[in-house]
Amino acid sequence: MSNDPHNSHRLNFWQKYIFSTDHKVIGIQYGITALCFLFFGFCLMMLMRWQLAYPGEPIPFIGKFLGENRAPGGIMLPEFYNELGAMHGTIMVFLGVVPLLVGAFGNYIVPLQIGAPDMTFPRLNMASYWAFLAGGITMLVSFFVPGGAANSGWTSYPPLADIATTGQTLWILGMVFLITSSLLGAVNFITTIFQLRAPGLTFMRLPVFVWAQLVTAFLLLLAFPPLEAAGILQLLDRVAGTSFFLPSGLMVSGEPLEVSGGGSVLLWQHLFWFLAHPEVYVLILPAMGIVSEILANNIRKPLWGYKSMVYSVIFLGFMSFIVWAHHMYLTGMGTAINAFFQATTMIISIPSVVILTCLFISLWGGSIRFNTPMLFAVAFLPMFGIGGLTGLPLGLSAPDIHLHDTYYVIGHFHYVVAPGTIFGIFAGIYFWFPKITGRKMNEFLGHLHFWPSLLFMNCIFMPMFVQGLAGMSRRLYDGGAQYAHLQGTLNLHKMISMSAWGLALFQLPFIINLIWSMCKRNIVTSDNPWKSTTLEWQTPTPPGHGNFPVEPVVYRGPYEYSVPGAAEDFTPQNKPGG
Amino acid sequence: MDFVKLFNLPINASSHGHEVDMIIYLVHVLMLVLFVGWAVYFIVVLVKFRKGKNPAANYRGVQSHITSWIEIGVVIVEAVLLIGFSIPFWAKQVNAFPKRTDTVEIRVIAEQFAWNVHYSGADGIFGKTDIQHVDKQSNPVGLDPSDANGKDDVTTINQLHLPVGKPAIIHLTSKDVIHSFSLPVMRVKQDVIPGISIPTWFTPTKTGQFEIACAQLCGLGHYRMKGFLTIHSQEEFDRWLSEQSTAGKGGEEGYDDFWN
Incomplete structure (x- = not known):
């Protein structure tokens, strides 16, 4: 058995670090790969931000390296701008954030938090990582085929995507790899959490992070297959001459399109958003889980309303399957369907409000420590709050008429995912780094990372609400310079772009911190440096193959901090007694 | 307020x-x-x-x-x-549309990267259209030359003219990909879906020159898919429409890059 702790010393380098079946190694592989993709996706956006701030001006320094078919004379072409837009979205969501939340944190932390020696299917776990890497490489390669990468938006709406250049075919193939990877992971998480919990670890004693991962795994398992099917249909439209998404009588560039026709354009949107709305919760739930863990640890008291949070997470999961068509209000919907999706959208805002309220109320009565992970976790709350609140006018179809597909939407979902989820990811990295490496990250560099990031994130996304209300459409190559009614808000593009580059600059302290802390000898003296209650801290540091020297037994809930009468201000889950 | x-x-x-x-x-x-x-x-x-x-x-x-x-x-x-x-x-x-007696009813046919506008002319009946008759400049919506109802029809490229104070019903179709017909000053935005004709309506209350924007990514020229909306008084609108039908179909060079 590959996860037998007693034969781990017999593994050679390749077995131990590359083709490993150990959930911790796979988690680290996922983490490093996904951080690289996250940075790459961010770089694509920084190029776009140049074009938006200075439309038609040559990109300084790197413009001349982009090639004549992308940026002749350093000036970006609209085709290339559209490639950057589509690939920024795809890479950030499918290759950056989800692999970090699920592949990295989920893989590394979940088995430790439930007291398991590994995932139930270690080889499937390894396959999941390699499928992910194959998907990522396919996406990267697509930049170098004739016509460049996919350029029809991350949503790939046909007919545009059906008639797009070869990059779109590679996008679909890449997505098939990524979906396969997610499905293998999802099956693994569900079985692991159901089957491998330590004795005494009942469902209502699970850390919120594990609950979030469990619901996330169900979302991935149930929502991805429709997109995989849709992707195959689009692939057939592109390479086999079918017309699943092509109606009759199309005419492109003055020539009738040689297809049989009879297909439905809107079918794709339904299948796509049936995945992509649950995907939104895949992007946020694990981050909420991370933040809950770090918050509980640093307020030194139990989370307020643990049960409400758990039920809310489950309810969110269910509801996320019946809100998808709020992305499609303007496709010609009647009142009945429209009212249904507006109602479900308003209903789904309630559990989000409950979770956020529980986290806010938890702070009351705490003894709050402000270390770097806590700063990111605390900042998550108002940032996610803004992201959630600005979803309300978009979720109601009447205001959505004006705001649909404007910068308001970009501001809204980026508040959820960037200063929301990505702050959650940073919090998680600073928090679990000592467990993973046995070393603590530098606090000064952590602060130097946090404060400017918080400032710049807001300087980037807040002005987008102003632009959106002024009516500025998304995905415009010149940022709307053509339109008279947008002239008043065009200058905000410069401020946003400067802030984006500023944000990039202040990721350097993080990168330096990450590498420097790994090399430096600031070894933590305790297996539990944050004085935490959950099981991942009750192991050797870093945990060996098989995780726990002795199978832990759980006696209590996850956040027993400052228990009256206890000797210390934290009582680990596996500490025997009342 | x-x-x-x-x-x-x-x-x-x-x-x-x-x-x-x-x-x-x-x-x-x-x-x-x-x-x-x-x-x-x-x-x-x-x-x-x-x-x-x-x-x-x-x-x-x-x-x-x-x-x-x-x-x-x-x-x-x-x-x-x-x-x-x-x-x-x-x-x-x-979801509901005004009674048809006092309205202006027109068709807008979107394509990469222009808005073709089709007026039914004096008879109030749209001529038959088919893609086999389409010519980018002289017959952008593909009017059938053999159909008598189409003789007085007026077509323009990127020029949408409407009278003030009358409900305007616009039937939206697309030749190629999905576009989105956005009139920010009218608080109107409606996706234009190939294969489906979707109507939208509004009543202009101000005369003036406004913009039509495309709000859905439709290809490399999406950012410049701008149209021109002119709201006239009723008399001015009638005069404009009759000028158009005598001037002949379609447009000439430079016709479609400003309000005309």
Whole structure:
């Protein structure tokens, strides 16, 4: 058995670090790969931000390296701008954030938090990582085929995507790899959490992070297959001459399109958003889980309303399957369907409000420590709050008429995912780094990372609400310079772009911190440096193959901090007694 | 209240636009109340319960159930916005159409990257169209030359002219990919889906020159898929339309890059 702790010393380098079946190694592989993709996706956006701030001006320094078919004379072409837009979205969501939340944190932390020696299917776990890497490489390669990468938006709406250049075919193939990877992971998480919990670890004693991962795994398992099917249909439209998404009588560039026709354009949107709305919760739930863990640890008291949070997470999961068509209000919907999706959208805002309220109320009565992970976790709350609140006018179809597909939407979902989820990811990295490496990250560099990031994130996304209300459409190559009614808000593009580059600059302290802390000898003296209650801290540091020297037994809930009468201000889950 | 000024919205030039603006305003009031409430609480709690000030945490935390009342309040306000405003608005403005006797009814056919406008002319009947007759400049919508109903039809590229004060019903179709017909000053935005004809309507209340924007990524020229909307008085509109039908179909060079 590959996860037998007693034969781990017999593994050679390749077995131990590359083709490993150990959930911790796979988690680290996922983490490093996904951080690289996250940075790459961010770089694509920084190029776009140049074009938006200075439309038609040559990109300084790197413009001349982009090639004549992308940026002749350093000036970006609209085709290339559209490639950057589509690939920024795809890479950030499918290759950056989800692999970090699920592949990295989920893989590394979940088995430790439930007291398991590994995932139930270690080889499937390894396959999941390699499928992910194959998907990522396919996406990267697509930049170098004739016509460049996919350029029809991350949503790939046909007919545009059906008639797009070869990059779109590679996008679909890449997505098939990524979906396969997610499905293998999802099956693994569900079985692991159901089957491998330590004795005494009942469902209502699970850390919120594990609950979030469990619901996330169900979302991935149930929502991805429709997109995989849709992707195959689009692939057939592109390479086999079918017309699943092509109606009759199309005419492109003055020539009738040689297809049989009879297909439905809107079918794709339904299948796509049936995945992509649950995907939104895949992007946020694990981050909420991370933040809950770090918050509980640093307020030194139990989370307020643990049960409400758990039920809310489950309810969110269910509801996320019946809100998808709020992305499609303007496709010609009647009142009945429209009212249904507006109602479900308003209903789904309630559990989000409950979770956020529980986290806010938890702070009351705490003894709050402000270390770097806590700063990111605390900042998550108002940032996610803004992201959630600005979803309300978009979720109601009447205001959505004006705001649909404007910068308001970009501001809204980026508040959820960037200063929301990505702050959650940073919090998680600073928090679990000592467990993973046995070393603590530098606090000064952590602060130097946090404060400017918080400032710049807001300087980037807040002005987008102003632009959106002024009516500025998304995905415009010149940022709307053509339109008279947008002239008043065009200058905000410069401020946003400067802030984006500023944000990039202040990721350097993080990168330096990450590498420097790994090399430096600031070894933590305790297996539990944050004085935490959950099981991942009750192991050797870093945990060996098989995780726990002795199978832990759980006696209590996850956040027993400052228990009256206890000797210390934290009582680990596996500490025997009342 | 002047919502346009408050939110720096485009001016409002349609009869229903004010209602959209009002709902935008009401939702933002809810958002602001929740945000300010949370923010004040948040700052107080971070200062009051920092480790230096409060070295020992309270295991039990908040005992009251005030938060349940806040959540019930949020539910009620959302329900009012939904049932009282948003759903009725959709039912009467988007899903229902005005009586056909006093309206202007036209077709807009979108393509990469232009808006073709089709008026039925004096007889009020649209001529037959087919893609086999399409010529980019002289016959952009593909009018059938053998159909008598089409003889007096008027087509323009990127030029949409409408009379003020009359409901305008616009039937939207696309030749190629999905576009989105956006008239920011009219608070109108409607996806244009190939294979389906989707109607949208509004009543202009101001004369002037406004813009049509494409709001859905439709290819490399998406950013310059701009059209020109001119709202005339009824007399001016009639004069314009008759000039167009005598001037012949389609446009000439440079016809479509400004209000004409």
